[in-house]
Amino acid sequence: MTTTTPEDVRRVACVGAGVIGGGWVAHFLARGYDVTAWDPAPDAEARLRRLVDAAWPALTRLGLAEGASQDRLTVAATLEEAVADAQFVQESAPEKLELKRDLLTRLDAAAPPGVVIASSTSGYPMTDMQTTAADPGRLVVGHPFNPPYLIPLVEVVGGERTTAEAVAWASRFYEVAGKSVITMKSEVPGFIANRLQEALWREALHMVANGEATVQEIDDSITEGPGLRWAFMGPMLTFALAGGEGGMAHMLDHFGPSLKSPWTRLEAPELDKDLYDAVVAGCDEAAAGRTIADLVAERDQGVIDVLRATGRLPRQAAGHAEPKGTM
Amino acid sequence: MTTTTPEDVRRVACVGAGVIGGGWVAHFLARGYDVTAWDPAPDAEARLRRLVDAAWPALTRLGLAEGASQDRLTVAATLEEAVADAQFVQESAPEKLELKRDLLTRLDAAAPPGVVIASSTSGYPMTDMQTTAADPGRLVVGHPFNPPYLIPLVEVVGGERTTAEAVAWASRFYEVAGKSVITMKSEVPGFIANRLQEALWREALHMVANGEATVQEIDDSITEGPGLRWAFMGPMLTFALAGGEGGMAHMLDHFGPSLKSPWTRLEAPELDKDLYDAVVAGCDEAAAGRTIADLVAERDQGVIDVLRATGRLPRQAAGHAEPKGTM
Known part of the structure; x- marks a missing residue:
């Protein structure tokens, strides 16, 4: 060729x-x-x-x-x-x-x-x-x-x-x-990252349009929140850690019902057995042998590294007023 | 009290x-x-x-x-x-x-x-x-x-x-x-960050359910892509930089029509003048006097810091095969 x-x-x-x-x-x-x-x-x-x-x-x-x-x-x-x-x-x-x-x-x-x-x-x-x-x-x-x-x-x-x-x-x-x-094996409009990013962007625009959040609040909610994790651990593996020692399976058991909640304008897919199994198996594969404890340690180190690298050691490490009283 | x-x-x-x-x-x-x-x-x-x-x-x-x-x-x-x-x-x-x-x-x-x-x-x-x-x-x-x-x-x-x-x-x-x-001034189901995160999560679940992307690809698409920016600059200000020297206004002129594209299952709000103005003004406010050039420099430094801090200096800095030939 x-x-x-x-x-x-x-x-x-x-x-x-x-x-x-x-x-x-x-x-x-x-x-x-x-x-x-x-x-x-x-x-x-x-x-x-x-x-x-x-x-x-x-x-x-x-x-x-x-x-x-x-x-x-x-x-x-x-x-x-x-x-x-x-x-x-x-x-x-x-x-x-x-x-x-x-x-x-x-x-x-x-x-x-x-x-x-x-x-x-x-x-x-x-x-x-x-x-x-x-x-x-x-x-x-x-x-x-x-x-x-x-x-x-x-x-x-x-x-x-x-x-x-x-x-x-x-x-x-x-x-x-x-x-x-x-x-990618097949064409999907927007490919992968843009579909994820676009869902977030559209939800953000809805919030601005409805006066539910300001542009500044939207940005802060990401940079002070999930954005810190997503710089080095994707949303799927990150969510798996919300399941504690039970990982993604436990997370889906716990938060699966939230897919019915009006937490975004985006309708969720049916969390049937196939999807449940695919997500759990996909996370296992992505973990590639790392235990939940390994991943937690990795995430924690990553967040600290990112906070430090971007000059934002959380205030807790930069000397807030200490709790007072007899110690 | x-x-x-x-x-x-x-x-x-x-x-x-x-x-x-x-x-x-x-x-x-x-x-x-x-x-x-x-x-x-x-x-x-x-x-x-x-x-x-x-x-x-x-x-x-x-x-x-x-x-x-x-x-x-x-x-x-x-x-x-x-x-x-x-x-x-x-x-x-x-x-x-x-x-x-x-x-x-x-x-x-x-x-x-x-x-x-x-x-x-x-x-x-x-x-x-x-x-x-x-x-x-x-x-x-x-x-x-x-x-x-x-x-x-x-x-x-x-x-x-x-x-x-x-x-x-x-x-x-x-x-x-x-x-x-x-x-927050008013109650919105899911508050702010979870609405954004949930939109992304639901889109990700749809992609897994439809076989459009694997869990690993979804995670990689974020950690190697937008997630690197979101650790220190939110999605709104980040998107403003996609508008070049024209900032968010130019970005909306350029990518506004994409809101009609099937890039996510989430329907977009109408990008009317009120929303357009609110987003542009909100970005100006969030920029707090920083010019587009300032923000670009800040973003670039931030991405480099995050890549370095998480041990992932892009391969380009870690010695790929140099282009060959007479130089």
Whole structure:
């Protein structure tokens, strides 16, 4: 299919250079790649260079790959010029289906044969975007999180007409380029993380719309609460620990009935035996031999590390008034 | 109302000593309080002491208050004995409305007059729980997150018959005891963080039920993705940064239409002008004078700190194969 192995890629094209596309540019530059970018906006180059400039100190602290340099960025005058020599193409255009479909068709026409072209789309299935391309087989979704130069996750999934080879190549390439990859077996609108994030976002918008919570309260409720755990232990394993020594099974026994409570506008699925078993077994698998006590110790250390690292040792450790009286 | 000021409290009673109640016990012990606990389960004391034991190393690393000791824990034989001398009562019984209502009624009858009694309920409105108590005015919700000895957040809210003084007293007491407090103005089922968390949890359960994602993929999608940001910057302000230099207004212009997308089973509210304005203004307020560039720098540093603190410097900084070829 493609002539370059993921390990041998040196030249990456980034098409669309807004927040996400520009973030990809910064990431690939920091990893030592030659990057060619294109964006039709009149002020795109200045904005892109500002974005890369702003990201560079963080990337330097993280550690640049040998030879990494902002000088390796070329801003092309045309889309065709941007991808003419590319060994991988990342498309990050605005989130409009028609626009992305047309752009991917043009990219496919202009890029060297066999080169994989990935879309940063936040949620369109590639099946819907690849309909007019001459070679749909090389078009994949490679969905990053903002900022792509720091958040490791990339969700990779193909459309109905994408080849398995293109999906595997993209997944491997992103890994080589320093990302954490989830390769999805099937297309789901919004992929995985965005579905979770979107559920939370919509519930937050409902609360603001109804005057139930302010923006500040919503943000505080996460950063002072569950967000501290989610930085290193996902919601499923975290919830398993709410079940005490009984783990997820006990948690579902205890909190399962809450799925009927109006704690969110989202209707819950029926917690039947199949789902119960799947969640419990999935947590066992994710725990990978760690006992509940191991996981509790890991979570506790993680929360302390995160609080300390972000300069927020809880007030209890920073000298509140001691309880008074005879001791 | 109560005779003890929040700053002068020395004796706390914890009723219900499972994961949450036991976590409260560990927290109050670490803060130097005398704690009396009660739980009707036959093995409750042994389980509670194991839990406190397991938490103690973490609490020691965080820094114990002067005089803090596991020896300050007394396990009482009866509920009445547990609260007889308490200056504050934290109820953490199983999540069953009838049970909590009865327990709060008994606690109100047994605790010294004026002492504030808080429920750890995950979502019941106090209005529904305080109906049979002789003095409902002192009953408040003080909803923690697991584990209460590490996660700072406590959501405080009263029911219709709770006095404003009891709510204010509880909020102040939790602050003195080292917690981050959100004092809610009105009762919403699930309060704030649980509504957000529950929306995410339900979407996750739907995905498992439909075979769209595994438990492991769901957890990875958060810990490698948005969870890294949420440890120190909430979902609202984080999303504002997806709007680039235009902030939340630009983000809503760009991603607002996605609210119509099937990216979660949760229906979105109408993004009308009122909601749009409220979200944008709320983000401005939360930013408190910080520019988008300030927030980007803060987010970037935060992500790096969190990655480093949890031993997960992204692979890009830990020596992947460098791009090859002439440089």
